[in-house]
Amino acid sequence: MINRIKSYFEIDQLHTTVKREMLAGFTTFISMAYILFVNPTILSASGMDKGAVFTATALSSALGCILMGILAKYPIATAPALGINAFFSYSVVIGMGIPWQTALAGVFVASLIFILITIFKLREMIINAIPSNLKYAISSGIGLFIAFIGLQDGGLIIANKSTVVGLGPLTVGTTWLTIFGLIVTAILMVRRVPGGIFIGMFATVILGFITGLIKMPTQVVAGAPSLAPTFMQGVKHISDINTVQLWVVVLTFLLVTFFDTAGTLVGLAQQAGFMKDNKMPRVGKALVADSTAMLAGSVLGTSPVGAYVESSAGIAVGGRSGLTAVTTGLLFIIGIFFSPLLSVVTTQVTAPALIIVGVLMAQSLTKIEWTKMEIAIPAFLIVIGMPLTYSISDGIALGMIFYPITMIAAGRRKDVHPIMYGLFFVFLLFMWILNV
Numbered sequence: 001m002i003n004r005i006k007s008y009f010e011i012d013q014l015h016t017t018v019k020r021e022m023l024a025g026f027t028t029f030i031s032m033a034y035i036l037f038v039n040p041t042i043l044s045a046s047g048m049d050k051g052a053v054f055t056a057t058a059l060s061s062a063l064g065c066i067l068m069g070i071l072a073k074y075p076i077a078t079a080p081a082l083g084i085n086a087f088f089s090y091s092v093v094i095g096m097g098i099p100w101q102t103a104l105a106g107v108f109v110a111s112l113i114f115i116l117i118t119i120f121k122l123r124e125m126i127i128n129a130i131p132s133n134l135k136y137a138i139s140s141g142i143g144l145f146i147a148f149i150g151l152q153d154g155g156l157i158i159a160n161k162s163t164v165v166g167l168g169p170l171t172v173g174t175t176w177l178t179i180f181g182l183i184v185t186a187i188l189m190v191r192r193v194p195g196g197i198f199i200g201m202f203a204t205v206i207l208g209f210i211t212g213l214i215k216m217p218t219q220v221v222a223g224a225p226s227l228a229p230t231f232m233q234g235v236k237h238i239s240d241i242n243t244v245q246l247w248v249v250v251l252t253f254l255l256v257t258f259f260d261t262a263g264t265l266v267g268l269a270q271q272a273g274f275m276k277d278n279k280m281p282r283v284g285k286a287l288v289a290d291s292t293a294m295l296a297g298s299v300l301g302t303s304p305v306g307a308y309v310e311s312s313a314g315i316a317v318g319g320r321s322g323l324t325a326v327t328t329g330l331l332f333i334i335g336i337f338f339s340p341l342l343s344v345v346t347t348q349v350t351a352p353a354l355i356i357v358g359v360l361m362a363q364s365l366t367k368i369e370w371t372k373m374e375i376a377i378p379a380f381l382i383v384i385g386m387p388l389t390y391s392i393s394d395g396i397a398l399g400m401i402f403y404p405i406t407m408i409a410a411g412r413r414k415d416v417h418p419i420m421y422g423l424f425f426v427f428l429l430f431m432w433i434l435n436v
Helices: 002-008 018-032 035-044 050-072 084-095 100-119 122-129 132-153 173-190 196-211 244-272 283-300 311-317 322-335 347-367 373-389 392-409 418-435
Strands: 078-080 157-160 164-167 305-307
Touching: 002 018, 018 196, 018 311, 018 322, 018 347, 035 050, 035 078, 035 084, 050 078, 050 283, 050 305, 050 322, 078 283, 084 100, 084 244, 100 122, 100 244, 100 283, 122 244, 122 283, 122 418, 132 157, 132 244, 132 311, 132 347, 132 373, 132 392, 173 196, 173 347, 196 311, 196 347, 244 283, 244 305, 244 311, 244 347, 244 392, 244 418, 283 305, 311 322, 311 347, 373 392, 392 418
Parallel strands: none
Antiparallel strands: 078 305, 157 164
16 A cells, blocks of 8 residues: 555655655644634634534545645645635625625635636646746745744734834743744754654644643544535525626635635745746646635535645645645544644644745745846735735736736837736736725
């Protein structure tokens, strides 16, 4: 069995081991396990049953991860995307007064469109048309974005009315838990200790237990909540998608998930060294896995599913094959029944990992042609736009809008791929929809 696994996932060719891949999968899982609790909380604001959403989140995440690992053989995990779930609850359901069942139907329709444009390789063509400089910018921007999330989750950066953000208070115990984890992880990474990120997380949990900052779980096993309240609701309410307003909602689900996932896939592929001649091998299969998970999620009862930037934690540990993603998917299934244990993986535990991974991904900045302003301006807007807008898709939009403009100004309009001109108008429409 081990030999078959090694052969299928090309473990030896990728210069990795089964043990390392499984450790990477576990690292990715504990880095993103928070979604099992955050997603139900956000979607329950729309009136959805929290228990059903918990189970739907776990199952759709597991399906996406396993498909990504088996079909595309990439160490990239999927789960319901943050941001778009908040749009689902607060903008669509609460803001527009649309029933959650109808909003879920919108996700279902968007996922069907997703599958169609994936089959016709439109998504693949778009990803391959993005210039290498902008792909490096996307990778670096995601690095800054997740580092910012880590700094915020760990309490090192907080909101500040005077300066928008500022240094967090150093009198809070949990903040020092993050600092401890960051120091330990940094030392291990500098010393090139295998699994340094995971060891840093483990050490942080132990210190949390000792200091009482992380509570010991009161139980180990819990039953999986029923899917009945949300299952098939999106399918049953497709006929409700009958107004211009609702089709705009569908388009928004489609565009945000499309570019969030595309940007994440490109960034992670750059980090893992998968890009070849500015193209991502097997990207079509990766997009099929992503689209299928999104469709399944809408049927089970959750917001759009997409690739997760936290996969970078597993890649940083050494994950290079689909076995990493499959391991993460299996852990999501197990997580349904061991949810009490997941409570020990607090944001202070994962924050140091995200910060260090941000450092690793930011190394792509060195590959951008900064001396050419027509490249530097859109690349910089992507890099700085992601953390400051708190959105991967918004950051990409800023760069994609400026890229044709600066290239034309430099007299290089023929160097711009026709698809990039098309994306210019798509992103203008995208920004208009989000703001109007």
